Amino acid sequence: MKRKLLALLLLASLLGAVLSGCGDGSAAQAPEDGQTNGSTAGAASPETLKNEITVGIAQDLDNSLDPHKTMKAGTREVMFNVFEGLVKPAPNGDLIPAIAEDYTVSEDHRTYTFTLREGVRFHNGDTVTAEDVVYSIQRCASADETGIVPVEAFSSITELTAADERTVAITISEPSNEFLSYLTTAVIPADYTEQDTAPVGTGPFKFISRAAQDNIVLERFEDYWGEPAKLDRVTLKIMENADSILMSLQSGAVDLCAHLTSIQTAQLGDDFYIAEGTMNLVQALYLNNAEKPFDDVRVRQALCYAVDREQILDLAFDGYGALIGSSMYPAFSKYFDESLTNYYPHDVEKAKALLADAGYPDGFSMTITVPSNYQPHMDTAQVIVEQLREAGVSAEIVPIEWESWVNDVYVGRQFQSTVVGVDASNMTARALLERFTSDYGKNFINYNSPAYDALFQQAIASYDDAEQTALYKEMEADLTQNAANVYIQDLADLVAVRKGLEGVTFYPIYVLDLANVHFS
Amino acid sequence: MRYILRRMAALLATMLLVSLLAFIAFDLISGDAATAMLGTEATEESLAALRAELGLDRPLPVRYGEWLAGFFTGDMGTSQNYHQPVWELLAPKVGVTLRLSLLSFLLITAVSIPMGLWSAGRTRGEGLRTGLNQLCMAVPPFFTGILLSWVFGIVLKWFTPGQLPDRAADPAGAFRYLLFAAGAIALPRVAMTVRMLRGVVNDEMRKDYVRTAISRGNDRAGVLRRHVLKNALAPVVTFLAQTMAEIVAGSIVVEQVFAIPGLGRMLVTSISNRDYPVVQAIVVILAFWVVLAGTAADLINARIDPRLRLGDGA
Numbered sequence: 001m002k003r004k005l006l007a008l009l010l011l012a013s014l015l016g017a018v019l020s021g022c023g024d025g026s027a028a029q030a031p032e033d034g035q036t037n038g039s040t041a042g043a044a045s046p047e048t049l050k051n052e053i054t055v056g057i058a059q060d061l062d063n064s065l066d067p068h069k070t071m072k073a074g075t076r077e078v079m080f081n082v083f084e085g086l087v088k089p090a091p092n093g094d095l096i097p098a099i100a101e102d103y104t105v106s107e108d109h110r111t112y113t114f115t116l117r118e119g120v121r122f123h124n125g126d127t128v129t130a131e132d133v134v135y136s137i138q139r140c141a142s143a144d145e146t147g148i149v150p151v152e153a154f155s156s157i158t159e160l161t162a163a164d165e166r167t168v169a170i171t172i173s174e175p176s177n178e179f180l181s182y183l184t185t186a187v188i189p190a191d192y193t194e195q196d197t198a199p200v201g202t203g204p205f206k207f208i209s210r211a212a213q214d215n216i217v218l219e220r221f222e223d224y225w226g227e228p229a230k231l232d233r234v235t236l237k238i239m240e241n242a243d244s245i246l247m248s249l250q251s252g253a254v255d256l257c258a259h260l261t262s263i264q265t266a267q268l269g270d271d272f273y274i275a276e277g278t279m280n281l282v283q284a285l286y287l288n289n290a291e292k293p294f295d296d297v298r299v300r301q302a303l304c305y306a307v308d309r310e311q312i313l314d315l316a317f318d319g320y321g322a323l324i325g326s327s328m329y330p331a332f333s334k335y336f337d338e339s340l341t342n343y344y345p346h347d348v349e350k351a352k353a354l355l356a357d358a359g360y361p362d363g364f365s366m367t368i369t370v371p372s373n374y375q376p377h378m379d380t381a382q383v384i385v386e387q388l389r390e391a392g393v394s395a396e397i398v399p400i401e402w403e404s405w406v407n408d409v410y411v412g413r414q415f416q417s418t419v420v421g422v423d424a425s426n427m428t429a430r431a432l433l434e435r436f437t438s439d440y441g442k443n444f445i446n447y448n449s450p451a452y453d454a455l456f457q458q459a460i461a462s463y464d465d466a467e468q469t470a471l472y473k474e475m476e477a478d479l480t481q482n483a484a485n486v487y488i489q490d491l492a493d494l495v496a497v498r499k500g501l502e503g504v505t506f507y508p509i510y511v512l513d514l515a516n517v518h519f520s
Numbered sequence: 521m522r523y524i525l526r527r528m529a530a531l532l533a534t535m536l537l538v539s540l541l542a543f544i545a546f547d548l549i550s551g552d553a554a555t556a557m558l559g560t561e562a563t564e565e566s567l568a569a570l571r572a573e574l575g576l577d578r579p580l581p582v583r584y585g586e587w588l589a590g591f592f593t594g595d596m597g598t599s600q601n602y603h604q605p606v607w608e609l610l611a612p613k614v615g616v617t618l619r620l621s622l623l624s625f626l627l628i629t630a631v632s633i634p635m636g637l638w639s640a641g642r643t644r645g646e647g648l649r650t651g652l653n654q655l656c657m658a659v660p661p662f663f664t665g666i667l668l669s670w671v672f673g674i675v676l677k678w679f680t681p682g683q684l685p686d687r688a689a690d691p692a693g694a695f696r697y698l699l700f701a702a703g704a705i706a707l708p709r710v711a712m713t714v715r716m717l718r719g720v721v722n723d724e725m726r727k728d729y730v731r732t733a734i735s736r737g738n739d740r741a742g743v744l745r746r747h748v749l750k751n752a753l754a755p756v757v758t759f760l761a762q763t764m765a766e767i768v769a770g771s772i773v774v775e776q777v778f779a780i781p782g783l784g785r786m787l788v789t790s791i792s793n794r795d796y797p798v799v800q801a802i803v804v805i806l807a808f809w810v811v812l813a814g815t816a817a818d819l820i821n822a823r824i825d826p827r828l829r830l831g832d833g834a
Contacts, residue, residue: 056682062601062793063557072559146573149561196603212602212609213789214781239682240785241776247669248682248779373792403792407551411562441563 051519052233053501055512056245056257060213060238066195067186068140069147073423073510078236080511081218081229082123083186083201086114086133086168089427093332093508095180099128099187099202099225100168109175109463111159112183116166121223122189123206130162135190137170137183153182175463181428204229204515213238218514230503230518242375255498258512261376262318265494275495276320277506281421282327282432283377285368285384285486290446291416293364300483302354304344306391307384307486311346316379320492326476327422327432329490331508335429337473340480351391363392369409369418372399376491381419384486410444421491423510429472430460436484445485452478523822527815531808538807539591539800543584546796552576553600553794574600587800597797601790606801610783614805617782620775621767621809623702624709628763632710633756636717637744641725656711661770665704665777672700682779701778705770709763716759720752754825761817765810 061075067083086100097103100114120128141157143150156179159171172179192200199207204226205218216236220229237254239245246264248254249272265274285307287294294300313321322330325340355363366388370381378399385395395417400408409415424431434440436447437456452475459471479485495504503516554570555562571577575586590597596606639649673681679700685693724730725748733743772784783802790798 060789062789062795064601064603146570147557210602211612211781212599212604213613213786237682237779239779240789241779243666244669244682244777244779247666247673250674251669251677251681251683253680253682253779401551401792403551403556403794404549406559406562407555410560411555411564411567442560 050233051231052235053231053255053498053517054235054237054253055514056239056248056254057236058238058240058242058245058259060240061210061216061236062212064147064196065199065207065210066147067188067199067201068136069149069196077510077512078216078218079199079201080203081205081234081514082199082203082207083188084203085184085186087180087183089184089507089509089511091505091507091513093334093427095184095427099133100183110173111169111171112179113163114168114170116168117225118166120202120225122202123200123221124189124192125223126189128187128189128202129165130168132190133168133187134160134162136185136187140185151182151185153179174461176460177463177465177468178428178430178460181426184426205234208233227515229515231514234514234517249496249498255501256496256504256517258493258495260494260496262320262492262494265496266318268496270499272496272498275497275504275506277493277495278322278329278331279421279423279491279493280329280331280508280510281423281491282324282329283380283419283421283488283491284324284327285381285417285419285488286422286445287417287483287485288413288415288445289448289484290413293358293360293366294416296358297482298354298358299360300486301344302351302358302391303388303393303486304483305347305351305354306393307387307488308346309488311387312380312383312488315383316376317489317492320494321489322492323489324487326480326487327436327485328429328476329508331490331506332424332427332429332432334469335472335476337476340476343480344483348390355392360392363394365394365396367396367398367416369398369400369405369415371402371405371420373402374420377419377421380488384419410442413444413446419488427509429469433459433472433475433479436479447479447482447484449478449482449484452482524819527818531811531815534811535804535807539588539804540584542800542803543580543587543796546791546794546799547580549794551794553796556792556794557601587797591800591804596801599790599795599798601793601795601798606797609798610786610801610805613781613783613786616780617768617771617775617784617806618809620698620702620705620771620780620782621764623698624705624767624771625760625764625813627699627702627706628709628713628767629760631706632713633717635710636714636756637721637749639714640718640721640744653711653715657708657715659708660773661704661708662773662777664707665701665774668700668704669778684778684780697778698780701771701774701780704774704777705767708770709766713756713759713763717752717756720755721748724748724752750824754821757817757821757824761814764813768806768810 057074057078059072059074061078063072063075065075065079067079084098086098087095088098090096099116099120101117103112103114105112116128116130116133122128137154137157137160139145139148140151141154153176156172156174156176157170158173159169161169163169186201188195189200202225204221204224206221208217208219210216215238218234218236220232222228237248239248242264245254245257246267249257249268259279285303287300287303289295309323313319313323323341324330325343326337328336330336355361368381368384370377372378381397385397388395405418409418422432434456435442436445437443437453438448455471455475455478459468459475462468462471493506497504500519501517502520503518505513505516507513552571553574554567554576558566558570575583587597598604599606599609602609669681672678679693679697684697687694730743730748733747734740771782772788775782775784783806787799787802790802
């Protein structure tokens, strides 16, 4: 008996020694035993004392942090707090001056002259000069550095000059109503080479650190030109596991988390309230218009009639979400045409008739390729499969990894249909609609409508705002009438916020604005 | 000595093979770092340009050779996604994962060996015990992880799920946090080890030498401890060494559930990002760890059972 006890004791001490001994070899290790430390970690929230919060995010910012380089939506969403352009988006969808204090447009609508705000500083302490602005725009226009995403609208710039320290003049070849939207492009210091890993911008928060697959830390930028951020510090904690996010909210480790599902928020209890916005995505069953049988408009229309979108929202989203009928979501109120939403009411008989008309009286088989790590899209696809069966179409879901989706579906266009959400990279209708012009590089559904292409050319050439808006709406109608895709919804964005925290703001683009979040 | 040297050579060969297989497997899956980085911004031209820039357009043997040469000169390369040296990314994570897997291993050993011995030869409540045992074996670690987090984290508040305390500031807290994660990994393996040990001991107890020993008047516990345990231990040690591979696999999931910043989570995202310098480095580190455990088990077994040593010496 004694020996057993001794063995156990030995084992226990070995356990302690090994666990503290191995690893990174950081200084003094005195593990003590587990019980001595009376004040345990517990769930007592230290953040009530400090003016800082922890935000849960589902994916790491695991790419270059340089704002001009390839950016995942999740990275852009967070870095919105760190970078600004000459102008920046406001919650209502307008563009408001940021680094520029003011601007004038010449008579011929071709030259924009920006006056920079006085004393705007970068996070490294340097003052923003016209040189920095020219450098930033030039960098995105030429895109000759690896990884830089070219801003296509900048190819129309014919002249770009820094008239003096605080004046930048940009001349473009043709008048464009949307050019200003592209000047949300981040302004960064010229000749700073560490943007990839230690980004420097002018936003209300400055970047402090990133620990891969662990956390990102932002701190308030004291010298911000505008109203400073209300929180001292924000830690973004990466939790790719949905259960882990929920548990961390409940335990007090995380104070705020966006993009939750209604099933998740229902479990949260009294410590939280839910802020509801939209994801600003066009979720649809995207159809490869070049692939049989989807090259026949009747087949595409039949699918539109066969799919009951209300039921999708009820079954998969607890009724949350906003129905759409074309490649535009309601938050873009200026361009959203509500009359298109119910263009194809649910009608199985009509679907069958159209299919018979197209030569498929007994239906056909098809595949739906879905990125499997996006549960909302998987759920949607599952409901669609059942609905299509009623119309005689047997659909099969092919789950695919996101990176393979990009490679095979998006770039390779090797697919029949897919359920995803398409977002807008900036606040223009063009960002959503240009992609379906027939010769566009990202027209992954191979949409081909000469009328659509012509409308687009007219739209971008138009300088009259009302006329341009009308043209964009005609393009949306073209997509609907030709049943380019089976449009479903803009997903609801449910944000869990710890009670006592306020100021979550929604935008018509995919960003998480932390500057206004504060304790009440 | 020769035995140890030979084991080391085998270890090295295994590592080489593992790294090569990982490299080839990685080449076969659809998509590469360029598609991962460009995402929906990708066009045929931009992909080709980025591939050339990253050197992904070269043939596989050239890329593997380059990686291998770098590895042996201490350069693990640069993460294509994070734009940071691989070692800088992984250094803080290696310790966490090693601690977690060691803790799981010790838990398995400390719990299953006494339990296995206790349960051997006892027949009362066997049905219940077998049922419980099978239940524990069947429950996947991620479920156990969620259950443990909920019971001990949310209800009892013994630790804060999602908040691994800093080891320097709160070593006891960090230990406790990892202990629950290790428990989730250990549970199915504990069940398997208990079952196995029980079987081996029961077989052994029926052997002639045991009956002889008992018939000569030795007490049962003494025989068990002095003779049976020694004979029963060899297969168990081998089994426990294989357990290390299971632990490493389990830790990948459990690290996600407990939000522990370890190698496993990093491996999963790096694979989906097609960030091969990181994947290669993690695969090699984890493989080394697993193979090392196997080697250690063989050396221990050689001490327990001199026959193994003799067999080798020839």
